[in-house]
Amino acid sequence: MLRSSLRKYWYPSLWLVMSTLISPLAKAVPEFYLELRDHLFYPSEITIPANKKVKLIIHNFDTTPEEFDSFELNREKVIFGNSKAYIFVGPLPPGTYHFFGEYNPNTARGAVIVVPQGDAHAD
Amino acid sequence: MTFRRNLWLWLLVIIAGWQQHARADGVVVDRVYHPYVLPNEREVEWRFLSRQTDEKNTLSQRIAFGHAISEYITVEAYIVGERDQSDDFGLQSYEIESRIMLTDQGQYDADWGILVELERQHERDNWEFTSGLLFEKEFGRTSLTINALLVYEWGVDLESELENEFRLQYRYRFIPEIQPAIELYTGEDFVGMGPAFMGIHRYEKQKQLKWELAFIAGLNGKGKDHSLRFALEYEF
Numbered sequence: 492m493l494r495s496s497l498r499k500y501w502y503p504s505l506w507l508v509m510s511t512l513i514s515p516l517a518k519a520v521p522e523f524y525l526e527l528r529d530h531l532f533y534p535s536e537i538t539i540p541a542n543k544k545v546k547l548i549i550h551n552f553d554t555t556p557e558e559f560d561s562f563e564l565n566r567e568k569v570i571f572g573n574s575k576a577y578i579f580v581g582p583l584p585p586g587t588y589h590f591f592g593e594y595n596p597n598t599a600r601g602a603v604i605v606v607p608q609g610d611a612h613a614d
Numbered sequence: 615m616t617f618r619r620n621l622w623l624w625l626l627v628i629i630a631g632w633q634q635h636a637r638a639d640g641v642v643v644d645r646v647y648h649p650y651v652l653p654n655e656r657e658v659e660w661r662f663l664s665r666q667t668d669e670k671n672t673l674s675q676r677i678a679f680g681h682a683i684s685e686y687i688t689v690e691a692y693i694v695g696e697r698d699q700s701d702d703f704g705l706q707s708y709e710i711e712s713r714i715m716l717t718d719q720g721q722y723d724a725d726w727g728i729l730v731e732l733e734r735q736h737e738r739d740n741w742e743f744t745s746g747l748l749f750e751k752e753f754g755r756t757s758l759t760i761n762a763l764l765v766y767e768w769g770v771d772l773e774s775e776l777e778n779e780f781r782l783q784y785r786y787r788f789i790p791e792i793q794p795a796i797e798l799y800t801g802e803d804f805v806g807m808g809p810a811f812m813g814i815h816r817y818e819k820q821k822q823l824k825w826e827l828a829f830i831a832g833l834n835g836k837g838k839d840h841s842l843r844f845a846l847e848y849e850f
Binding site for chain 1: 650652653654685718719720721752754757787789790816818819820
């Protein structure tokens with residue numbers, strides 16, 4: 492019974508996961524860079540193209556960790572001190588999407604500005 | 615496009631298979647798990663579930679403590695209390711659970727995780743092992759979350775059996791404090807669906823309170839079968 496269940500559910504499920512993981516690897520994702528210094532994001536506003544998935548690479552130069560948090564982007568990510576983390580966002584329609592650092596919400600604030608393709612450039 | 619079409623087709627096949635082979639004896643309505651883990655996260659959780667049928671009223675409560683042990687793995691320990699047949703509420707079981715985040719959020723077409731749980735009844739040598747896939751996909755301001763679980767039971771009072779459970783939640787991310795959703799549950803001869811509401815309130819730094827409330831009506835029986843579930847989770 493266990494073997495038949497594995498055949499019916501687990502093998503197709505694993506195939507599903509693996510094919511989801513492998514398929515998009517070939518796609519190039521544009522990269523955008525942010526820095527964290529003294530609990531401030533630099534730049535505090537970053538412009539990305541609409542309707543395209545992008546990779547935000549955040550380098551935390553502080554010694555303490557920070558948590559990138561944005562309800563509008565539906566993303567949460569911890570960036571350890573003196574290290575880098577990446578966050579995939581999009582595809583998104585044009586607009587302004589705010590984010591903040593959960594450990595230092597009064598200082599570490601910023602926004603992702605999504606503009607029609609062609610108007611964005613890598614910072 | 616073909617790949618995406620195949621992917622959704624496979625998902626539907628698996629879901630349909632899960633439903634057709636649903637079986638037997640427990641409560642299916644529970645939390646719908648998301649496939650995400652945050653490092654350094656600690657939490658205490660309280661879950662309440664009341665199920666009313668024509669024959670009985672089942673009450674179950676869980677208290678848990680969880681801790682992320684790495685960037686991708688979190689472990690949670692539960693104490694489960696239930697009201698028994700003589701209407702006494704008491705300790706029912708202990709459970710250890712782990713969630714593993716397989717993919718970073720947004721990296722692929724969908725986000726994936728794994729759930730593993732082991733539960734033992736209090737003072738009875740009865741066990742339950744659950745494992746399954748956690749799936750989440752964003753559609754604009756909405757998120758579809760699916761849990762496809764296999765449950766294996768065995769013990770002195772239990773006939774060894776393998777069961778399937780399926781949970782689905784479709785959530786609208788309205789504002790952090792209020793996010794309405796629809797939830798669907800199948801498994802153990804039960805098909806239920808109903809509205810749910812959840813939200814999050816932040817205090818400071820990582821301290822935040824999450825809440826969930828759902829009312830699930832059984833759809834496959836002739837009699838009454840209503841479940842009310844409520845959960846509070848404090849993260850710090």
